[in-house]
Amino acid sequence: MGDEKSVLPANRPPEVGYKTKLGTIYVGEVERFLESDPGRHLRGKVQLILTSPPFPLNRKKRYGNEQGEEFMKWLAGLAKPLTRLLAPDGSIVMEMGNGWEPGQPVMSTLSLRSLLSFLEDGELHLCQQFVCHNPARLPSPAQWVNVERIRVKDAYTNVWWMSPSERPKASNRNVLTEYSGAMRDLLRKQRYNAGTRPSGHNIGKTSFLKDNGGAIPSNVLTFSNTASSDPYRDYCRQKHLDVHPALMAPGLAEFFIRMLTDERDLVYDPFAGSNTTGAVAEALGRRWVGTEPIPWYVAGSKGRFEELSEPKAGGAQLRMAG
Numbered sequence: 046m047g048d049e050k051s052v053l054p055a056n057r058p059p060e061v062g063y064k065t066k067l068g069t070i071y072v073g074e075v076e077r078f079l080e081s082d083p084g085r086h087l088r089g090k091v092q093l094i095l096t097s098p099p100f101p102l103n104r105k106k107r108y109g110n111e112q113g114e115e116f117m118k119w120l121a122g123l124a125k126p127l128t129r130l131l132a133p134d135g136s137i138v139m140e141m142g143n144g145w146e147p148g149q150p151v152m153s154t155l156s157l158r159s160l161l162s163f164l165e166d167g168e169l170h171l172c173q174q175f176v177c178h179n180p181a182r183l184p185s186p187a188q189w190v191n192v193e194r195i196r197v198k199d200a201y202t203n204v205w206w207m208s209p210s211e212r213p214k215a216s217n218r219n220v221l222t223e224y225s226g227a228m229r230d231l232l233r234k235q236r237y238n239a240g241t242r243p244s245g246h247n248i249g250k251t252s253f254l255k256d257n258g259g260a261i262p263s264n265v266l267t268f269s270n271t272a273s274s275d276p277y278r279d280y281c282r283q284k285h286l287d288v289h290p291a292l293m294a295p296g297l298a299e300f301f302i303r304m305l306t307d308e309r310d311l312v313y314d315p316f317a318g319s320n321t322t323g324a325v326a327e328a329l330g331r332r333w334v335g336t337e338p339i340p341w342y343v344a345g346s347k348g349r350f351e352e353l354s355e356p357k358a359g360g361a362q363l364r365m366a367g
Contacts, residue, residue, distance in 0.1 A: 063347060070323060072337060072338065075338075079127075091130040096314045096316045117159040124169070128168075134213045141160055142202045142203075143201070150193070150196055214305060262300075268297055277346075287345065292321065295325055315335075319346045
């Protein structure tokens with residue numbers, strides 16, 4: 046696998062890769078899909094576009110060169126067509142990794158400039174910036190981290206939540222985390238030291254004594270995503286298919302789908318890759334659509350749905366391994 050000649054010709058309309066109970070993935074370029082009848086049918090109906098852009102941006106050796114600059118312009122050119130798909134209170138969440146200048150121990154700004162260009166060309170609001178931290182990521186870039194020991198490992202990606210609306214649909218109540226032991230003690234005792242803190246904040250006597258069912262998470266999200274074996278990878282090996290080289294953490298997809306959509310809302314991933322977005326959306330009872338130009342990545346992504354059981358309350362259940 047991996048022969049780029051297997052990619053569908055640019056002038057060929059997208060084809061259905063497979064369907065599930067709640068979604069469809071198309072094999073084809075995103076530009077062709079947006080111009081097709083299925084793509085036009087999505088306009089104004091998508092609640093969340095959740096994606097991570099494809100190569101060459103994610104290939105660190107491509108950062109900072111001419112092709113990378115061309116990619117930045119291409120991605121920005123998709124901002125308005127993708128924004129047209131959104132419901133009035135819809136959102137776009139885009140994950141972008143970091144990169145380094147070729148052969149130099151200095152970081153490239155291309156990923157941040159790509160996000161900023163997309164934001165500006167789409168006339169979008171930046172609702173919030175997130176960092177997705179992978180504590181289990183292998184040390185990289187190896188030359189500067191392992192060999193010369195002049196840098197620390199790069200272990201996070203940039204995630205921007207954008208919307209044409211200043212107040213898109215969102216609820217942090219859907220992504221609450223467990224209270225810490227100290228917070229549980231406060232709730233149990235129903236008392237703590239009120240007053241002005243060094244920061245200048247005045248904490249009232251009852252401000253933090255209400256049990257809201259969990260703690261509000263921060264915009265630093267932590268998910269390990271380096272498993273060597275999981276149902277998706279095992280399926281690809283069994284079918285002799287390439288594993289996608291840049292997998293989105295299922296926990297990241299779950300966080301934003303829960304926070305920004307309700308059951309039966311429509312989620313779209315224009316660069317589906319291994320279709321983490323679609324699989325998590327289906328597990329949570331959301332409808333979904335994906336597009337991916339590489340046929341063997343689409344074929345391999347079926348392995349994510351091998352783990353779906355019969356629908357239960359709140360949608361089908363999916364093991365979020367890998």
